[in-house]
Amino acid sequence: PSISGVKANSTANSRLYVYEIEGLGQNGEASNLNVPIRRSGNMFLTVPYNRMNQEMKRIAKLGGKIVSIRPLVGDTIENNGSAASTAQSASGDTDRPMTQAKPKEQKKKVPVNIYKPKEPYMGACLSNDELVAEGGIGTVRHLKFDLSEGDMYYLEGQSIGVIPEGEDEKGRPHKLRLYSIASTRHGDDVDDKTVSLCVRQLVYEDPETEETVKGVCSTYLCNMEPGTKVKLTGPVGKEMLLPDDPNANIIMMATGTGIAPFRAYLWRMFKEAERQANPDYRFKGFAWLIFGIPKTPNILYKEELEALQAKYPDNFRITYAISREQKNEEGGRMYIQHRVAEHAEELWNLIQDEKTHTYICGLKGMEDGIDAALAEQASKSDVDWEEYRRAMKKNDRWHVETY
């Protein structure tokens, strides 16, 4: 049922947002909007999620400028857990610009390089399972490693380094390769003793010799027998951390193994909640996964993802772009950017909520098409996407890790 991704999200659709508008108060245009004006001349307008775009256009037409957008919860404006103020009486004193999403403390407690290449952690491979179903393209493995000895720990969204056995053609030890962590900080067994990776075996044809070349580290990992001890380093990475706020909305755009960090997020949001593994993190926001893969058998973690969606239809939505099976509007292959373009209005509405964080992970270059689709939508509300995205990035609401 989720292949087309058309499932509506009732939670998001019923939400209300408060626009703070500048530039209409003095000229009498405010009467057109029928909203309270505060002393500064700014006014507030409550807008349902599904009318956000229309209202933006109307305000722009009247010559107004939207200076902030905040979700309205109950009759209060949500303000990142800090003192909330009522919509009617918001004085602006506690207001923050819409792109200012979260405090930075989180970054301080992020573990980095507990193990370095000179002294890596030796972790035994506990399991190595194929993720591509029959008829799919290539090999992608889910590998779990033992962390029960030593000091390694990590957060969702970080990566682990792997140093393959052997030497390169110059006789030097191989360099480390990074892999996004696919498990939550508690590990797949929720015992804080493992880390899991999602590894695609790199196979390509050498353009000169036309020989088939297999990637060193990915082949080493994909062919690994359980029991093998592996040199692990890290963790590294602060780009893809989840916000602490359980009310945040999380848009996830993945291609291929780019699903790895999102699996970790989703397990944290939903699966671990069932096991009460994170008493201080009860996800109440809306998570939307847009997942690009070549064929249905290549949908990594398909059963688990769809089981989550079936169980949490109001909080989790999946949209697939299956390039070799589905067609885009022009009749070509359906890539992730085509799905983003199809859903651009909804995505843009969601993105403007300061509680929304957008994550892109997977193939290098995938962000360009996504950018183009969102830029087109933003321009309909007279917003310069480049500028908007830069502000989001600055405020930790736009996250990209492609390789």
Ligand code: FAD
């Ligand atoms: P190598 O033996 O190192 O070969 C790679 C080299 O082959 C390339 O540098 C290029 O020179 C050449 N090459 C590759 N493709 C072609 C081609 N089509 N034509 C010609 N030459 C080519 N990978 C995952 O599978 N899962 C992950 O979750 C993951 N997460 C990552 C996270 C980060 C932050 C980064 C930076 C990378 C991530 N990677 C991930 C990629 C991973 O680090 C390795 O790059 C990948 O596994 C290939 O390594 P390898 O040793 O197998 O290939």
